[in-house]
Amino acid sequence: MITKRLLKYFSLSSLLLLFISSCSPHHEQSTFANAGPVAQAQSELFYLMFWIAGIIFVLVQGALIFALLNFRRKEYPIPGSDFKLPDIPPKQVHGNTKLEILWTIIPALILVAIAVPTVQTIYSTYEPPENSDPLEIVAMGHQWWWEFRYPDEGIVTANELRVPTNRPVKVTLQSQDVIHSFWIPQVAGKKDTVPGNTNQMWFQVDKPGNYSGQCGEFCGIAHARMRFRVIAEEEADFNVWLNAMKTPPKTVASEGYGLFLAHCSMCHSIDSYSDGSYEREITVQDERWADWYDNQEESARVSAPNLTHLGIRTMLAAGEKDMTRENLIAWIKNPSDIKQGTRMQSVANVYKAGAANLKEHEVEAIADYLLSQIPDGWGSAAASTESLEEAEAMVWNTPEEHGEYLFGNQGCSGCHSLNEDEVIVGPSMYGLIDRSASNTEGLSAEEYVYQSITYPNEYIVDGYAANVMPQIFINLGEEELNALISYLKTIK
Ligand code: HEC
Numbered sequence: 001m002i003t004k005r006l007l008k009y010f011s012l013s014s015l016l017l018l019f020i021s022s023c024s025p026h027h028e029q030s031t032f033a034n035a036g037p038v039a040q041a042q043s044e045l046f047y048l049m050f051w052i053a054g055i056i057f058v059l060v061q062g063a064l065i066f067a068l069l070n071f072r073r074k075e076y077p078i079p080g081s082d083f084k085l086p087d088i089p090p091k092q093v094h095g096n097t098k099l100e101i102l103w104t105i106i107p108a109l110i111l112v113a114i115a116v117p118t119v120q121t122i123y124s125t126y127e128p129p130e131n132s133d134p135l136e137i138v139a140m141g142h143q144w145w146w147e148f149r150y151p152d153e154g155i156v157t158a159n160e161l162r163v164p165t166n167r168p169v170k171v172t173l174q175s176q177d178v179i180h181s182f183w184i185p186q187v188a189g190k191k192d193t194v195p196g197n198t199n200q201m202w203f204q205v206d207k208p209g210n211y212s213g214q215c216g217e218f219c220g221i222a223h224a225r226m227r228f229r230v231i232a233e234e235e236a237d238f239n240v241w242l243n244a245m246k247t248p249p250k251t252v253a254s255e256g257y258g259l260f261l262a263h264c265s266m267c268h269s270i271d272s273y274s275d276g277s278y279e280r281e282i283t284v285q286d287e288r289w290a291d292w293y294d295n296q297e298e299s300a301r302v303s304a305p306n307l308t309h310l311g312i313r314t315m316l317a318a319g320e321k322d323m324t325r326e327n328l329i330a331w332i333k334n335p336s337d338i339k340q341g342t343r344m345q346s347v348a349n350v351y352k353a354g355a356a357n358l359k360e361h362e363v364e365a366i367a368d369y370l371l372s373q374i375p376d377g378w379g380s381a382a383a384s385t386e387s388l389e390e391a392e393a394m395v396w397n398t399p400e401e402h403g404e405y406l407f408g409n410q411g412c413s414g415c416h417s418l419n420e421d422e423v424i425v426g427p428s429m430y431g432l433i434d435r436s437a438s439n440t441e442g443l444s445a446e447e448y449v450y451q452s453i454t455y456p457n458e459y460i461v462d463g464y465a466a467n468v469m470p471q472i473f474i475n476l477g478e479e480e481l482n483a484l485i486s487y488l489k490t491i492k
């Protein structure tokens with residue numbers, strides 16, 4: 001009996017301990033370690049309510065205990081007998097207008113007292129202070145990762161939000177799919193991101209450092225894994241990052257680049273530094289989403305994180321892992337091993353059979369390509385130029401031979417088959433030149449193919465979607481483009 005009772009108390013108190021431990025200000029997601037004015041204001045409101053509620057609790061419980069002890073039913077033993085006389089029933093009362101008015105007015109006053117600072121805080125955490133020159137960002141919730149846009153800078157990134165310290169950050173909150181909630185426990189939050197509706201808040205970080213963020217609204221299977229990281233830096237360091245994000249990486253011709261284009265580029269952009277990329281990304285991201293939303297069985301793309309300069313990111317897959325070569329390889333091989341439910345695996349063609357339909361060395365090549373995406377001149381981690389020299393040393397006997405090499409090396413072969421009627425992502429290249437003459441009025445067959453490679457959206461082949469073929473081959477040299485065309489002419 002006693003042990004059973006002990007056990008009960010023990011388990012109850014350990015549960016209580018568990019709850020209390022979540023209040024530790026040392027935890028990275030504790031709301032008690034305020035790192036900025038918005039968190040401070042929200043905390044003050046919390047403490048005000050806590051103490052008001054605490055005092056009411058003590059008063060009400062005190063009155064209750066006092067009444068229990070003093071007005072207990074008493075029993076009067078009858079001397080010389082086992083029987084006891086019951087207590088005389090107390091005076092029965094019904095209704096007391098004075099008391100009732102009092103206990104209606106007091107809570108009403110308490111509510112008013114709480115409402116005033118609450119409403120004040122709601123307003124003060126909505127709009128940054130006047131004349132404060134806030135940094136504007138858009139935080140977009142996706143199942144199950146975060147997209148961060150810097151509209152004034154024309155930068156798009158994901159899952160890692162870089163901000164300057166001691167400067168307000170104005171956040172426009174949006175969602176493409178379901179309701180999420182933007183929450184940086186030590187800094188500010190939560191506020192919902194609602195599809196079709198725009199919310200707003202601001203925050204400011206006082207000290208440089210990393211702050212953990214988390215989706216605070218249940219949003220599906222990987223909700224708990226929808227984290228992000230706020231990296232707060234002194235204004236000067238932040239500006240270095242801003243400029244770096246607008247600087248292209250040191251270009252390295254690599255096998256991984258072609259493979260990336262073929263298997264990954266329909267969902268992931270990687271060029272936030274190039275002109276017009278901001279507007280392009282917003283349009284394409286919407287199209288990726290619509291494409292998937294309208295045809296979830298067939299679509300080969302869905303909205304996805306922008307991977308520009310992935311090599312300087314510190315975390316992978318919305319905070320699930322550290323960004324290391326090993327983790328990245330594991331992610332590319334089989335994303336669900338790391339994050340169950342991710343649409344990368346359920347939608348991409350390359351995962352139709354489960355794990356990636358890629359050879360070990362191909363996965364490594366893609367990972368190395370992504371990790372080499374570092375702004376030119378960033379830190380000391382300059383990308384190796386080995387493979388570039390290798391590519392330059394190659395000699396082609398004919399343009400067709402050069403074109404054949406480029407067709408593989410630039411990733412065309414990942415999307416275009418050479419066999420009649422075989423569709424990978426784009427149309428087969430078989431018989432291309434013969435059917436091309438009639439496609440666009442005023443263009444010869446060669447001109448049409450040239451245009452298809454450099455400006456794929458000018459003419460969309462029947463039955464295929466725009467914006468799937470990457471719009472980056474305009475950057476190839478004239479010689480390379482001509483080599484590709486010469487090669488494609490031979491495919492029939
Ligand atoms: C069908 C669209 C799609 C394709 C194709 C695709 N991905 Fe993804 N990828 C996603 C989505 C969606 C996420 C977000 C996953 C999450 O965190 O839930 C993602 C996440 C990632 C991330 C983590 C990004 C971050 O911010 O942490 C990397 C790296 C990545 N993908 C690489 C690749 C590579 C390499 C390929 C080609 C082999 C590829 N992806 C193909 C949709 C895709």
Ligand code: HEC
Binds near residue numbers: 263266410415468470
């Ligand atoms: C990510 C997949 C992808 C990659 C990589 C890709 N394409 Fe395409 N391509 C497509 C899609 C989809 C279409 C059809 C839609 C359109 O017209 O843009 C297409 C259309 C074309 C067409 C017009 C075909 C026709 O039947 O009229 C040509 C030519 C072409 N691509 C050549 C190339 C070359 C050359 C490369 C490499 C330098 C390449 N593509 C890389 C997806 C891709």
Ligand SMILES: [Cu+2]
Binds near residue numbers: 143
């Ligand atoms: Cu979420």
